[in-house]
Amino acid sequence: MGDVEDLGGRRRKAVTKESDRAAGRTARRGAPPEPAEDGEQELLRSREQLQKLSRRLIGAQETERQRIARELHDDIGQTLSAVKMNLQSIRRSAGASALASKIQESIEAVDQAIRRVRDLSVALRPSLLDDLGLVPALRWYLDRQAQKGGFRCRFATDDAIEASSDVQTACFRIAQEALNNVVRHSGAHEVKVDLHQTDDVLVLTVTDDGRGFDVQIAVDRVGLDASLGLLGMRERARLLGGRVTVESTLRKGTTVRARIPMAGAADG
């Protein structure tokens, strides 16, 4: 039997029923107001404030990542490329002298630094996401993770996905975490990613055929150790009015499904 966990916390509205109001009136006339109601309203208010803060933090983090990714790529990456070209021309004039092998070593070190800078920049924020959008960015990321994790992959999507940039970013980050988990924990041979638009909702599904895990235990552990991935996926979706479900069966595999309203959350 599969282990299904709804990671989507739904917001509760501050609804005051007529009967509650009547009770409040009675309470005001006689005893002081019911502390339970005040406490609940206070709780709702602070939960809403926390959500706003969370949304701002995630937004600020994306902007910062974008800035650092560009600087790494454009600034440091290009400086390193210029150094490499200079070294190559010095090596040519060094001929077969003793210096030539030292210069060659330096060229290789610079090459390594260029690759590292490119990887870091891409990990922070793939420019594909900004330049070409969610579908090409996801396809590219899936291929990259498949190579890294040594699994086969399949990507199915609609031709045109018309989501706001916030929704695209959230969807990409959720897929990124799900695929990181596949690489790190699943030992899967095959991974399927589906991205579809149904009515006003964007649905992303990442399915692996790996070892699976007990979702309830993993969710209960959140906050007790360093595992933040499942929580982060949930927060990303929830802040846009969506939700994430994780279904996993031991020795069969795991499915992560995110449903995000295309319009994203209105308030903020």
Ligand SMILES: Nc1ncnc2c1ncn2[C@@H]1O[C@H](COP(=O)(O)OP(=O)(O)OP(=O)(O)O)[C@@H](O)[C@H]1O
């Ligand atoms: N696709 C998967 N296959 C098997 N186990 C998984 C999978 N996804 C998650 N898990 C299990 O659930 C746990 C919690 O995942 P979560 O992403 O929250 O944390 P993490 O990956 O360990 O750390 P991080 O905070 O860096 O993401 C993992 O440690 C792993 O045991």
Ligand SMILES: [Mg+2]
């Ligand atoms: Mg993780």
